[in-house]
Each structure stands twice: as structure tokens, then as C-alpha cells.
Amino acid sequence: MPVTNQALPGGYQLLNYRIDRQISRGGFSIVYRAYDETGTPVAIKEYLPASLVLRTEGDIVNASSAENLTSFRYGMKCFFEEGRALAKINHPNVVRVLNFFRANETVYMVMRYERGRTLQQHIQMRQDQMSERFVRQVFMHLLNGLREVHTHKILHLDIKPANIYLHSDGSPVLLDFGAARQTLTTNRPKLAPMYTPGFAAPEQYRDHDRLGPWTDVYGTGASMFACLAAFAPQAADARVQEDHLVSAKKIWSGQYSDNLLEVIDWCLRLDPLERPQSVFALQRAIRDIPPPKRKLTFFGNLKRVLFSEIGA
């Protein structure tokens, strides 16, 4: 008995798009790389909740039992919500939706294909420590995108390095709004709201009434923490029981500016009210103190002089 949904095969023609391969598989969907009729690559997200096994062969999604159909259609509502939310946003730091259609008894969202890698991959591949300049640059841009998202009265609710894409020039794109508004789910255990331990705020585990911009602020702070630590902070539900999280200020004092470390700690406060209450407030806090000039060691300085001399 198969236990997972079958992905569409490479070469499959989906309307005017040709599927190339599966890129990723999430709780609610499979994402493919595909090409449109002009040969432009696109990312196509297929709504297919993993908790409901609906396609074991072929291409048609079959929500067979009535119970499944209810959950399936309910989740589809959330998928529409994601589409609706993203369709309105045209911002360089937020993934762009190009098309939305129905086929194979399910729905598809076509997005711009982003080249590069995720911040998660970037963190895992790095040997040395990430520079403050890089962290600031990524997150200032990302926050511009997130602010645009909040302006449209949408919460992302799943901000984490794996959902942040980096172009080769380092500019970030916020991906995957699959969790957006899923908090409206009640009495639907099969399609429970999803969150990522370590990056989800404590209110995402229980106090759904308390979700707000500060919830995404927590995810942003946790992502910044992960950039420095190369691992996620302690999960918020465990922190509520017994908080073992050591403050960024304590861990990296001297290696990064106090301003950056204080901002990270501020974002990671357990009480939603104690965090920056908006993206704007967070941006202001980061901007307040400009990053300190790098203290150059003798050899570093020498290297710089040499390189500038030889024009490298």
C-alpha cells in the first residue's frame, strides 16, 4: 500500500507548462520546476496535502472518501488564501505569482522561478562565520518584503532560513506562504496548522488569538540567530516550559555589534508584547546604530592594501 502521493513525472504537460522535476515536497504541496511555452523556467506548486493520500498513480487527484473530501476542500481554501495573498504583492523580496489554475482535480500556483539557494543551504554550506554585513544586508531587504506582506494584512507565519531564497547577489526572496492564515484551522486535525520548531513563536503553539506581526518578528529573530549559530534556537514550546536559550548577546559578544545581538534577543522574547510590535519597529531598531567599522588586523589590513595595489 503506497503511503505517499505520487508526484507528476518529468515531461508531463500541465496546460502550457512542461514539468521538469520535483523541487520540494511540503506538508500541503509538491513544488516542481517547469518550463512555459517560451522555455522560461517557473516553479509550480501543486496543492496536494501529504496527510491525505490522494494520488497513487497517474495524474488525477482523487479525494475518495467524503471525510477526505472535506479536509481536502478545506485545505484548498487555505491554498486559495495563499494565492490571493501573493497575487496582490509585487515586491522584489517576495515571491511573485504568475498564474493560478485548476487541473487534475486540484489547483496549481505558478510562481517565478528563483535561481540561487536558500538561506538554510547557505548556512549549512558555510565553514566560517557569517559576516555582520551579510546578515544585515539579507535581513534589511527581507524585512522590506515582510513589511509589504503585513501591509496586505497577511502574516507569513513560517519565516525560517529554508523559506528565504538568496539570489547570487545576496538579495533575499521570501517564499512559501503556505502557512499564511492556516491558523484559522480549528477542529481539523488532518490539516492542522503547521509550524517549524525553533522558528515558530510560542503563540503559534497555543494562543492563536495572539498572532500578529510580532509572530513573524519572532521567526525573523530566530532566523538571524540561526545565521550566527548555524542551528535553530530552542523550540518555543520547550522554552515556555524551561527556557534554556542563551541570549545572543552572551554567546557572540565582541564578535558582532551589540545592536545586532540585542535586536535578535529582543525578537526572541517569549511574551509577544515584549518583542518589536511591527516590522517597521524592528527595522528602526536595526538601523538605529550603524554597523561598526570592521576592526582590521595587521594582516587583514596588509591584504587589503596589497589587493587594492594589484587591482584585484
Add this chain to the structure above:
Amino acid sequence: MRFTIFQESLKGGREVNQDRIAYTYSRETLLLVIADGMGGHVGGEIAAQIAVRLFVERFHQEAKPMLRNPLRFMQDTMLRAHAALGAYANQFSMLETPRTTCVAVVVQAGQAYWAHVGDSRFYLLRQGKLIGATKDHSKVQYLVDQGVISSEEAAVHPDRNKIYSCLGGLVEPVVDLSRRTPLKNGDILVLCTDGLWSVYPRSELSTMLTSTPILTVGPRIMREAESRGGPDGDNVSAIVVRWGPETLTDEVSTTTDALKPGEFETEIEDTVTLAERTGTSRDLTEDEIERAIAEIQSTIQKYRK
């Protein structure tokens, strides 16, 4: 003013009546309004209710006892209703903004004015002939206008219920405004939802309303429309006014002469079924899926640079 008025709204084969109808008048001015809330969800009913109520409330504020500019009044009210629906959806974090069609008619100083959004209709009949009507904001009406299909084909077209303008939609509604049209005694004004016009050819409606007192024939038309709609039939709603003194019967027509300045007579038909509903966790219907996709696509187009 002197007129005879009939209004009724029936559930048809549906569980819920998402149509709302109302009329109200001051000594000098008459307002008629119908809204047909959309979709199989709870929002449709709310949307229609909000639109109709807003019309009536604004009329009471502005018609003292006449409206300064009836067309502007209707245009403004439509746009305000549209904004109110958006605000309502925000306030209650609804997944979809409640949406509705709306058609309104104002009569004052012997002149009729009308405005509409969507596919609820207004007909103005004089001696059995159509002298004024709204044009549906629907896909099929567009196809008819373009000469792609005939009006006979439109009547049975599978997309005949799809409209491109409504209150509460993602895009600003298209509000069509009539010209000022002088009324004559005996003129018949009909406002109705698609539950009526889709099962009653206009000619048949016109013949019945012209030859028989409207208070007699009105209820008969409504029952007949409901039965033609069948077990899955749409909600059926209509307001019919015969302008001037009633000549076909001994029945006394309505006169507004007794109303003092600042006084209004109002009749809102609102069989609220909201209490019967349980939450909004219902399944999506096929219709809702199609509409959600169409909406997202139009949003993508709109925000494309």
C-alpha cells in the same frame, strides 16, 4: 406620489435565502432596492443584507424629503456598500469578502433613475413595451453584445450566472447609471433577481403584469417562478410598482400624501437565516472554487507590471 407596490422574496430550492429586498419612501421620493448575495457561503446573505440596509439608511439621511441628486446618491451608496463589505470581511477575518449584486431605483418628481451592479435586473414597462432596462454585468451579456452568441443562446449558456462586477469583489464595482426617465401613470417598474428572470421570459412577465392587477398577479408569478426553478432552484425575489392610481382594480393604491417631512415608510424583507448556520467551515462548492480561481487570476493581472 401615488403608486401600488408589491414585493416578495422566496427561498426556492435553496437552504438559505441570500436575496434581500426593500422599499422605502418619503413624501416626495421612493427608493426600491434588491441585492442577491453570492455563493453558497454565509457571506452572501450578509453581503445582501449590508447593501440593502445601507441603501435604506442613507436614503433616510439624504431624502429630506427629496434626494438632491438621485444618480449620485445611488452611485455613492453602491461604492460605500462595496467598501463596507471589505471592512466587514477584515473585521471578522473572513476568508472571502462577502459579495452581492445590487439594483436600485429612485423615483422622485415623476422621474425614474436606476443603478445596478451585477445581474439583478430592472425593467420599465409602458403599455406592455419595454422602455428601459439594466444590462447585466455578465459574461454572457458581453458575448451577446459582441455578437458571439444570441440572446436565446445566452439564456441556456452554462456561464449565464457568471458576473464580472459585484459589490465586495476584488476590483472596484462597475456601477451602471440610467438616464433620468419621466414616468407616466400606468408604467410598471420591475426589479428582480436572476431567480425570477432566468425562468420567466420578459415578454411573459410583461403581459401578465400589464393585464392583471399587480397585487393579484405578483404572488402568482412568484409561486410559478419557484416551481419552474425546481428542487434546486435559486432564490426568487421581485419588487413591482405600478405608477399612478390603480385603474385595474378597486384596491387602494399607496399614497405618500399623509407623510410629514422627515417621515418614512419602510418595508425590508429579511428572513434572516444566519442563526441556522454553523460556522464557516463548510466545504467549498464547485462554484466557489471556480470563482476563487477567477478572482486570483484577475488579481494577478491587475498587479502585473
